[in-house]
Amino acid sequence: MSTKAAALPRLQEEAYKGAWSWITTVDHKRVGILYGMTAFSFFLIGGMEALIIRTQLAGPEGTVVTAGTFNALFTMHALTMIFLVIMPLGAAFFNYMIPLMIGARDVAFPRLNALSYWVFLTGALFLNVSFLVGTPPDVGWFAYAPLTAKAFSPTHAVDYYIFGLQILGISSMMAGFNFIVTILNMRTPGMTMMRLPVFVWMTLVVQFLVVLAFPIITVGLIFLQFDRFFGTHFYEASAGADPLLWQHLFWLFGHPEVYILILPAMGIVSEVLPTFSHKPLFGAPFVIFSGVLIGFLGFGVWSHHMFTTGLGPVADAAFSTTTMMIAVPTAVKIFNWIATIWGGRIRLTTAMLYALGFIAMFIIGGLSGVMHASPPVDLQQQDSYFVVAHIHYVLFGGSILGLFAGIFYWYPKMTGRLLDERLGKLQFWLQMIALNVTFFPMHFLGVDGMPRRIYTYYGTDGWNGWNMVATIGSYVLGLSVMIFLFNFFRSLRAGKPAGADPWDGATLEWTIPSPPPLYNFARLPVVTSARPFWEVKYASAAQKAQMEKAEKERGADHIHIPPPSYWPIVLAFGMAVFFAGWFFNYYVNVAGVLIVLAATFAWVYEPGH
Amino acid sequence: MSIRRRRFLALLVLAGTCAALAGCEMVSHPRSTISPVSDFGWAIQDVYEQIFWWCVGIFVVVESVLLIAIFRFRVREESHERPEQVHGHTKLEIAWTILPAVILVFIAVPTIRTIFAVAAPAPQDAIRVNVTGEQWFWRFEYPDLGVLTANELHVPVGRPVEVSLHSNNVLHAFWIPRVGGKRDVMPGRTNRQVFTVQKPGLYHGQCAEFCGASHALMRFDLVAEDPTSFDRWVERQKAPPPAPVDARAKEGATTFLTAGCIACHRIQGTPSQSTIGPDLSHVGSRARIASGILDNTPENLARWIHDPQAVKPEAKMIIPKKLSENEIEALVAYLQSLQ
Numbered sequence: 001m002s003t004k005a006a007a008l009p010r011l012q013e014e015a016y017k018g019a020w021s022w023i024t025t026v027d028h029k030r031v032g033i034l035y036g037m038t039a040f041s042f043f044l045i046g047g048m049e050a051l052i053i054r055t056q057l058a059g060p061e062g063t064v065v066t067a068g069t070f071n072a073l074f075t076m077h078a079l080t081m082i083f084l085v086i087m088p089l090g091a092a093f094f095n096y097m098i099p100l101m102i103g104a105r106d107v108a109f110p111r112l113n114a115l116s117y118w119v120f121l122t123g124a125l126f127l128n129v130s131f132l133v134g135t136p137p138d139v140g141w142f143a144y145a146p147l148t149a150k151a152f153s154p155t156h157a158v159d160y161y162i163f164g165l166q167i168l169g170i171s172s173m174m175a176g177f178n179f180i181v182t183i184l185n186m187r188t189p190g191m192t193m194m195r196l197p198v199f200v201w202m203t204l205v206v207q208f209l210v211v212l213a214f215p216i217i218t219v220g221l222i223f224l225q226f227d228r229f230f231g232t233h234f235y236e237a238s239a240g241a242d243p244l245l246w247q248h249l250f251w252l253f254g255h256p257e258v259y260i261l262i263l264p265a266m267g268i269v270s271e272v273l274p275t276f277s278h279k280p281l282f283g284a285p286f287v288i289f290s291g292v293l294i295g296f297l298g299f300g301v302w303s304h305h306m307f308t309t310g311l312g313p314v315a316d317a318a319f320s321t322t323t324m325m326i327a328v329p330t331a332v333k334i335f336n337w338i339a340t341i342w343g344g345r346i347r348l349t350t351a352m353l354y355a356l357g358f359i360a361m362f363i364i365g366g367l368s369g370v371m372h373a374s375p376p377v378d379l380q381q382q383d384s385y386f387v388v389a390h391i392h393y394v395l396f397g398g399s400i401l402g403l404f405a406g407i408f409y410w411y412p413k414m415t416g417r418l419l420d421e422r423l424g425k426l427q428f429w430l431q432m433i434a435l436n437v438t439f440f441p442m443h444f445l446g447v448d449g450m451p452r453r454i455y456t457y458y459g460t461d462g463w464n465g466w467n468m469v470a471t472i473g474s475y476v477l478g479l480s481v482m483i484f485l486f487n488f489f490r491s492l493r494a495g496k497p498a499g500a501d502p503w504d505g506a507t508l509e510w511t512i513p514s515p516p517p518l519y520n521f522a523r524l525p526v527v528t529s530a531r532p533f534w535e536v537k538y539a540s541a542a543q544k545a546q547m548e549k550a551e552k553e554r555g556a557d558h559i560h561i562p563p564p565s566y567w568p569i570v571l572a573f574g575m576a577v578f579f580a581g582w583f584f585n586y587y588v589n590v591a592g593v594l595i596v597l598a599a600t601f602a603w604v605y606e607p608g609h
Numbered sequence: 610m611s612i613r614r615r616r617f618l619a620l621l622v623l624a625g626t627c628a629a630l631a632g633c634e635m636v637s638h639p640r641s642t643i644s645p646v647s648d649f650g651w652a653i654q655d656v657y658e659q660i661f662w663w664c665v666g667i668f669v670v671v672e673s674v675l676l677i678a679i680f681r682f683r684v685r686e687e688s689h690e691r692p693e694q695v696h697g698h699t700k701l702e703i704a705w706t707i708l709p710a711v712i713l714v715f716i717a718v719p720t721i722r723t724i725f726a727v728a729a730p731a732p733q734d735a736i737r738v739n740v741t742g743e744q745w746f747w748r749f750e751y752p753d754l755g756v757l758t759a760n761e762l763h764v765p766v767g768r769p770v771e772v773s774l775h776s777n778n779v780l781h782a783f784w785i786p787r788v789g790g791k792r793d794v795m796p797g798r799t800n801r802q803v804f805t806v807q808k809p810g811l812y813h814g815q816c817a818e819f820c821g822a823s824h825a826l827m828r829f830d831l832v833a834e835d836p837t838s839f840d841r842w843v844e845r846q847k848a849p850p851p852a853p854v855d856a857r858a859k860e861g862a863t864t865f866l867t868a869g870c871i872a873c874h875r876i877q878g879t880p881s882q883s884t885i886g887p888d889l890s891h892v893g894s895r896a897r898i899a900s901g902i903l904d905n906t907p908e909n910l911a912r913w914i915h916d917p918q919a920v921k922p923e924a925k926m927i928i929p930k931k932l933s934e935n936e937i938e939a940l941v942a943y944l945q946s947l948q
Contacts, residue, residue, distance in 0.1 A: 067823060146796060243795065280695075285697070309800075310800035316724050320717070327713060347687075360672060360675060374657075374660055379653060379791055383819075456826075461639065
């Protein structure tokens, strides 16, 4: 539990500078920063896409973009925000915080961790390079067959979708296994499963969802690729297949994916609320179990995305029931969060405001979700702006607000400086108001019969007013993100020094300096409760004396830090070459495979590992 | 300050909801999903209203408790005083697990009842309509009445209608918000929808499943009329259109047959019998053209024939031969005469 690191070797930290050190890094903290920076860049791109969409729809018969461009924009906006922003922003926190929170010096497989980042970057570039060559995916983010067939989408647009998602899937799977092993095997002595912070628990659930859900979309995408490249008929109705197969495969992945997007935010909120209430999380085992249950039930509800496809009343009734069941553990979480702040001493920092905003907004997204869990109601709401409102309350009001809570909460740990609170609060209130001005009217538009994914509408449709309101709101949202960027960069230089424990935290990451040294913990902490740091800080004098005595009796730690490696980026490059081959010829595929094999071989025999 | 702002926001949201609900009853929302005109629409509306009020109730209670908690337990000054460290309360946990489950039963029961009610088979006397979704227009065929038409669906008020939905291309969804929910139109399977429109009028429909470039422009109209008018409409649709009398229209008829239009369109009583594109036998009598997006005026029709892709991106209509302004004018006169 000691935070003294004086006697320790510098462990090559001097050599850890410059671009090359970032390319070859296997340090979980640096990989986390890479994830975060990349994801935030794509947040700006995805936001830009959203603003163009809103500008086009500000009034009837908009002429800002063509139908084709609009269709690409809403497709790419969704793919970007889901796969290149919310998932990797979550990954940034997993990478940076999980080892710190469980008392480890790195993840279980540091090079694999670096590899999953580089492969993620490859996939992200694959998806977005499509803009540069003029054929971005334009079939909607769930790309329903048979619109994706060669007959209806003859260009490479759908291929960028297929390979982009395949590559991102590989990255997520690698990260998934890595974090499962890390959380299960790398816990410091005394960190039992039920002493794990709730954020770590939610991460564990998310990783299981990833490794169970992504193979399903992988299979669906391989079928699609075979249909497009080799003339098979997995989704071809005229050949006797059922295009509905794609929807089943997609949503059997896609619904767990929704929980992959929201559970990290729920984990963050479960850390932030107790800290700023000066209380432990109320009913922590119930919150954890609810998260596990949400993840489990998440695999049994996929057809609620398909109530309009005509699966029949029995299937509709079954999936409606399972979907409603998910509302129970979700409600339990919300009640426990409120009970956590109840009776506490609440400090309304920006991080706390974001966590509270998360609860307030997620309730709205949850309730509209209950509405279309009812198939008859869903027949009206499906594919309308009501659903657009719902998804944005869940993913913006939920995931993004939760992730912002995490950013304001852990930025001091990562940088050693605090983000400016005044700018932070300005950003929060602007965002809260703008988010409701943007997305709440979409409920009304949906109720007024506006379908989603339309690039234009007419003045007589009755949708003018709310569309204009939503567009104005979206610009203010853009402004709030600019304020954050300013705050972020200014605070890097001029923020107040944070110290090791700026928030009076209870978990292990606050026991070490900010930013943490390369080896994280000079000595691995020994944990005796779910709030290890709290127990130390608020121990009685007698307890403290006892702890110090025990600490002295422990011998020095041997610190092993894995050396940097460039094989991860080489391997990722090989994968990029392999997938690029599908756009050129098979020789390129073969070259990619050879690079991957060579890099794997070198990886295995790399000295020092 | 922040609390007041948050409260104000919540009030604003509530007020907005109420205003919108009131607004939807007005004529300014021709595609409202909550002012139904059919039995199907009302069945959905009944469930929706029940769930809606449950949700409003839960919203008000939970958000209020949240706000009260923030308001009551907020501290401004930094101090190291610790509140009581409460870790949990098992009875409370059990209570707030059971409570939402009980509420959900109240939502699930009418839901499941309605699922089966709206899936009931159509009665014997139902008017059957085969609906085909194309990229990007709608084909309506009444197999029992011998009527084939496009983009304008006619039904008699008070009589059940059973639509069978089919596609030979990509997915579409058949949706007339004021009549009821949507159903996907898919290749390889036939979906059904049964409804009885109770109130005469013109209602708007649209494709609700993304189906390619011009998905936004795949609309149609539903004309619900009294049974006598409907029967008259059926008789007129079954008969070939009157032969053109006007010289301009006659010229247009010749252009129609020679310019390549016959490759895709059907006009009864002429050699033009292809059903690839929309049936044009009585196109002059329809309120709108280009699948519900343009009023049926000579100017709009000319604009459409002049450059279909400018009106509807990537529209499949091909004009094999470059038409002169004169020819287009004649074609428009002819098509307008097809009453």
